[in-house]
Amino acid sequence: MNLKQLSDMLALSQTTVSRALNGYPEVSEETRRRVADAAKRHGYRPNPSARRLATGKAGMIGYVLPTGKSVDIDPHFVEFLSGLGDYARGHDLDLVLSPADANDEETTYRRIVANKQVDAVYVSSPRPADRRISLLNRLGIPFIVHGRSEGLDFEYAHTDIDNEAAFRDAARLLIQLGHTRIALINGDMRQTFAIFRERGARRALADSGLSLPASAIRSVAMTDENGYRAARSLLEGADAPTAIICSSLIMSLGVVRAIRDLGLTIPRDVSLVAHDDVFPWLRPENFSVPLTTTRSSIRLAGQRIAERLAARISGQETGAWGEVWPVDLVVRASIGSVPT
Amino acid sequence: MNLKQLSDMLALSQTTVSRALNGYPEVSEETRRRVADAAKRHGYRPNPSARRLATGKAGMIGYVLPTGKSVDIDPHFVEFLSGLGDYARGHDLDLVLSPADANDEETTYRRIVANKQVDAVYVSSPRPADRRISLLNRLGIPFIVHGRSEGLDFEYAHTDIDNEAAFRDAARLLIQLGHTRIALINGDMRQTFAIFRERGARRALADSGLSLPASAIRSVAMTDENGYRAARSLLEGADAPTAIICSSLIMSLGVVRAIRDLGLTIPRDVSLVAHDDVFPWLRPENFSVPLTTTRSSIRLAGQRIAERLAARISGQETGAWGEVWPVDLVVRASIGSVPT
DNA sequence: AGCGGGCTCCAAAGCGCTTTGGCTGTTTTC
């Protein structure tokens, strides 16, 4: 069933039917009702390819997926997707993932924009001075960044969490408990979130006259194994920390294991705070010692970003503004006063 | 730059240019070269919407993403996606995720097929007599199922792993070590993979005159917490098992914790085998006691399915045949002879 | 009467590509 058939059936022109369906004013109410009725009854659905060709609007939001033999997609992605999908579903938006060589994402961004395959794009895991953001900005397609870049000479739309404040608060709490040797097991420093987190921890320490030496920092891909190694090397080194702040729950698995392997106890010997992105399948309260966390649902972020993307597509949202969400600090049993 | 401009520039008709670019025979080699050259030089790329409208081919593969407030996307999905994307990248295929209400996916399947939004579709987490598969089969769009359904009265294309053999082998190994009370912590039984796994374990036991009573089975969503609860209730019950087979590494985290909380030791008191889908961020060899696993890379499955999908789209693969991959059994320290 | 102005509605022109059905001129065939 296409427009022509439908309009023939109604003895109306395609123009009128199209307008009636799309809510244009130059159609009488009665006609509109008749058309809407017939459309529903016959299950008419405009062919999206045709519509796209005619209008340039795609009804899809795009994401460039870095791939490659040694490229691992972040498991957080799936939670984000849950949120995004949840919103998109109610708004007739599909999501198209365009796989790209992780070393050359630009070509793919250019392609999806040039082809008008999508109406808007979102970017995740931004890096400092992220070239993808500059590119999208130049290309003039609506986009939202999940997170923030740094050192860009223009504004752009983003939704982020306050990583700096989160880790500042976490460190501050540990300091209040008497800890002075605090270590940070962070994600890859090429990502801005990791930079912000380190900055937050560092500032809290500085505020109390303490420092965060390079020797107290590990910055690695967020896997269980790396968490283990990092914790182990920290705790076995000179000036072993009495408290550790860890950037992810997955790494914390390894951290907890390392602490135990060394015959230490949480929180008696080591206090631990981790960042929790809220996975349904791994909860900080279920760790052998429930973990104190800085918590922010990445799923909610997905929903919010879908919402903003939709608003941008329909022109309801404009301007290059960002929003930064506060992060909860949830205290559980994994922290305690400094061992004497 | 569109076809018209390009053909004007070359003083050729659009027909000829289009044919030259698409490899039709009725174009002289010299002309073809000229055209290809000019196309590359000016960065001409056919507009996909136009092409789609004209041919009905979309260059995209579809996936219906179940969403909803209480619907969690499986973290395995992201690994699968890695593989899929890795192949798709080299073949100019995009992936479109169409979010659907988890209670009504059919409408969405119908839509993406009717709209010709995608050339092929893949289905994951099949259930017994899965209606999505019947629907797709009826609608006549190429599709591949990741996994298998059961009780369908027609054949369909699928790629699956041999869950039954995997768990049969795991159980058999435990039996050889002297275990007679073997428990199974499985995924949700509405999924066929879980049914096959239970069947495999049950058969191995039956072959040795043993049984797998309902009291020795837990069938739950695969989270850390559920793993803990399941293991705990098994080990605290009457006739506590001396060996546990667990359907996922994530659940195993909880299982290991439960065992330790009860003051038991792996493998002295309890042997543990888990299924490993091969996540980069959680490896069985890094567990406090390295885990014996049945192993199969879900990422490889993603690649393979993308490959088959592409072959179906181009008509190179036809017929409703399935392939079933063997699963590795990797022995590590988590199993031992039965405690005396 | 005559005329400007709302309302409704329509024919036709795109959007950029593929594909059908020829049309020319050159080769082959008997």
Place this chain on the structure above:
DNA sequence: GAAAACAGCCAAAGCGCTTTGGAGCCCGCT
């Protein structure tokens, strides 16, 4: 040497939608 085959190219007709530029009609106003 005429007929048939073929290679190489083209004009134009879609694909199904939106949108431009009117057309017809009825109304009130001068």
